Amino acid sequence: MSVLAINRGKKTVPDGSHKIWPIITDEDKKMVMECLDSGILTGPYGPQIQGAEREFAEWLGVKYCLMSNSGTAALHMAVAAAGIGPGDEVIVPSFTFLASALAVMHNNAVPVFADIEPDTFNIDPEKIESKITPRTRAIIPVHLHGLCADMDPVLEIARRRGLLVIEDCAQAHGAKYKGRAAGTMGDMAFFSVQASKNLPCGEGGFFVTNNEKFAAAANSVRLFGQNASFDDESLVDPLRPLDRGRGFESIGMGWQYMPGELPAAVTRAQLRKLDERNANARANGDFLSNAIKDIPGVIPPRIPENRVTVYHKYRIRLDAATAGVNAAPTVFRDRVLAAIQAEGVEACLWETLPLPLQKSFASRVGYGRECPWSCPLRDKPAAPAAPEDYAQAAALLDSSIVIGSHSFPVISQSIDTMKMYAEAIRKVFDNLSELF
Numbered sequence: 001m002s003v004l005a006i007n008r009g010k011k012t013v014p015d016g017s018h019k020i021w022p023i024i025t026d027e028d029k030k031m032v033m034e035c036l037d038s039g040i041l042t043g044p045y046g047p048q049i050q051g052a053e054r055e056f057a058e059w060l061g062v063k064y065c066l067m068s069n070s071g072t073a074a075l076h077m078a079v080a081a082a083g084i085g086p087g088d089e090v091i092v093p094s095f096t097f098l099a100s101a102l103a104v105m106h107n108n109a110v111p112v113f114a115d116i117e118p119d120t121f122n123i124d125p126e127k128i129e130s131k132i133t134p135r136t137r138a139i140i141p142v143h144l145h146g147l148c149a150d151m152d153p154v155l156e157i158a159r160r161r162g163l164l165v166i167e168d169c170a171q172a173h174g175a176k177y178k179g180r181a182a183g184t185m186g187d188m189a190f191f192s193v194q195a196s197k198n199l200p201c202g203e204g205g206f207f208v209t210n211n212e213k214f215a216a217a218a219n220s221v222r223l224f225g226q227n228a229s230f231d232d233e234s235l236v237d238p239l240r241p242l243d244r245g246r247g248f249e250s251i252g253m254g255w256q257y258m259p260g261e262l263p264a265a266v267t268r269a270q271l272r273k274l275d276e277r278n279a280n281a282r283a284n285g286d287f288l289s290n291a292i293k294d295i296p297g298v299i300p301p302r303i304p305e306n307r308v309t310v311y312h313k314y315r316i317r318l319d320a321a322t323a324g325v326n327a328a329p330t331v332f333r334d335r336v337l338a339a340i341q342a343e344g345v346e347a348c349l350w351e352t353l354p355l356p357l358q359k360s361f362a363s364r365v366g367y368g369r370e371c372p373w374s375c376p377l378r379d380k381p382a383a384p385a386a387p388e389d390y391a392q393a394a395a396l397l398d399s400s401i402v403i404g405s406h407s408f409p410v411i412s413q414s415i416d417t418m419k420m421y422a423e424a425i426r427k428v429f430d431n432l433s434e435l436f
């Protein structure tokens, strides 16, 4: 029996074994210098923004792509472009990042929560239909942790019930479902390029669609509700980049969601590395799953055969009873996490509460006075989430941990580090009597 590092034993993963994320190369630096040398730092027709939009659209295989200053902004652009407004409802999974639901509220609409599948962590298509009311306008399936939601039944329900589908691909650049890319299956989709994502630039996002009407509406929403055209090249004079040939005419409600040229330049450089880095994340995640699957009480993530994941996060479930320990799930989770971290493994809890239990939604803070749930345009307030709408999400969060942290995620590590991770997890589970 070896002594656990948390009890002053030797650490399994030595200091200095990790590679930080994002990985910045000379290509990133070159692109940034080129951008600075151009003297153009802003503008919807800036060369870096237009280049990033063109290259991302080509990489993904979509007709329209608009870059924004965050993924949340890109989702709000989609919600607004769909005409979803006060009193309307949008179905969102109970387990996702806050932004998936907050962006719905940004347009005064109500997020309605549907529970998740316990083993893929994504929205359970069987839980969607009972959440549909006459006010429902759209479903936002989230491809969480880089694994696509079960899209065929989601799309079938949406078609049959006349709803739009907006894919949340914030964590899923390069993920596939039955050969189709995340972001190409619904009516609209968005990606985040925030620094922790598989495609990182700092802060930013992409709105994508194949629908010209939605693209035009989102383009207007992105910049003060202006009557903006996509490709009026005559508006860019590289010698006078801040002087534009058009007036500022607002044709509808709008925000300021433009990114700058510098993040767009970094995104372009990072995009060239995305497929290679996703392949590394996949190799690492698959290796780890294989190496730890026989440890009693450890359940690696399930990746259905019809899907390709990009392991933006690698989450394992823990089962105290199978491990032979009599402890509450959160007690087991927290002690195992501390012991694994002490062994030198980068690991964390990413979210601890399902969305319906977070104060903003549970106490109906919103804009105050229960808006948007009690919006005057509704005949009655939206129903609160019931425990069965988040039971699986709550159970998952109580009994799972993420291997990899934001600064040192699985995607930037080597297989040798994964080997040490597997050894460390096995060591902790072989010595649980030291913890309980």
Ligand SMILES: Cc1ncc(COP(=O)(O)O)c(C=O)c1O
Binding pocket: 070, 071, 072, 073, 096, 097, 099, 100, 142, 144, 168, 170, 171, 191, 192, 193, 194, 204, 205
């Ligand atoms: C699932 C999900 N949706 C939406 C977002 C929002 O993206 P951003 O941070 O770029 O606004 C994130 C970001 O972490 C996310 O993980």
